[in-house]
Amino acid sequence: MLHESDPVHCDATRIGIRRAETADIPALLAIEERSFATDRMTERNFRYAIRKAKGVVLVAYRQVPNVQSMAIAYGVVGFHAGTPFARLTSFAVAPGNRGRGVGHRLLAELEKAAADHGCRGMRLEVRANNAAAIGLYTTAGYRRFAVYSDYYEDGMAALRLEKILVCDG
Ligand SMILES: CC(C)(COP(=O)(O)OP(=O)(O)OC[C@H]1O[C@@H](n2cnc3c(N)ncnc32)[C@H](O)[C@@H]1OP(=O)(O)O)[C@@H](O)C(=O)NCCC(=O)NCCS
DSSP: OOOTTSOOOOSTTOEEEEEOOGGGHHHHHHHHHHHOSSSOOOHHHHHHHHHTSSEEEEEEEEOOTTSOOOEEEEEEEEOOTTOSEEEEEEEEEOGGGTTSSHHHHHHHHHHHHHHHTTOSEEEEEEETTOHHHHHHHHHTTOEEEEEETTOSTTOOOEEEEEEEOOOOO
């Protein structure tokens, strides 16, 4: 499990990854607003995911001495009884921080958290026209196993992707 005290360094710009707290919600909502035109997570959704849901919410943050660690990216993963697959339900990097490996690193930590929880794989849905996200997931080893037509609020189809997670133990 990740804690505030054991950040993971991402690249030369010193990115840490830690569990989200409710104090992160304003920053998460700002990322959400700048990342998605439809189907956004609400404050209530984030609060529930962080405090009550079975799963993990991680944030990436820039490590600057004496400055509060504001979230620049987040990922929400749910664990569900009756399935060995964890589900990545929301994932975004703030626009000014994209293309630097933050998404790739955060996804790897979410997968590790899911594997530590005992999940055998990760599944997710992605808009069929989201080239950046499909590129990220494909690079990370996800493969398409189904398509949902008319899945999003605006009628866009979703690709269903999955990855089998490797357990250390
Ligand atoms: C998708 C997203 C999370 C990627 O985050 P990121 O930090 O920019 O991604 P990374 O820098 O870690 O890139 C990792 C890989 O993803 C792929 N990728 C990233 N941006 C890409 C783009 N614009 N086009 C194509 N592939 C891209 C590449 O394969 C890249 O590896 P490379 O740099 O070795 O080529 C980010 O663009 C984002 O937040 N988008 C808006 C929200 C969103 O779509 N979330 C996903 C919902 S399912």
